Amino acid sequence: MRTTLSLDPDIASQIERLRKERHLPLKKVINDALREGLAHLSEPKKAPQHFRTREADLGTCRLNNLDDISDALAEAEGAAFR
Template identity: 45%
Template structure:
């Protein structure tokens, strides 16, 4: 596969140094580096996310399934 690749200056310098030391082509050095990096890279293992539970005490309202009832109860309590 033919593609254009833009290298950061520090990476280009490292590749050029390795290329000269080995007497290899740019293609061979880049392919070797990519093969090594891709086979050694494993996805980072994530720890399971967990939340702590805390007691909030007894609810002040017995049932909060009906919003209208809750609003009536709260409004009545505010007027007392």
């Protein structure tokens, strides 16, 4: 089948680089890339793996009140905050 293909500049440069490295015609490089890409797209998607964060005891809060961020920063950083 003949068709006209408009390529983005980054894709065109990658194809040209592959063509020169492998000493292959443009048609072969395009067909191989499309074959691999379509095979990849046709693969079933893998189920996401569940990740669990382990709990860690951090002890008690060192600040009395965290409701007012300004007070919490002043207490934590001392005179350097203001």
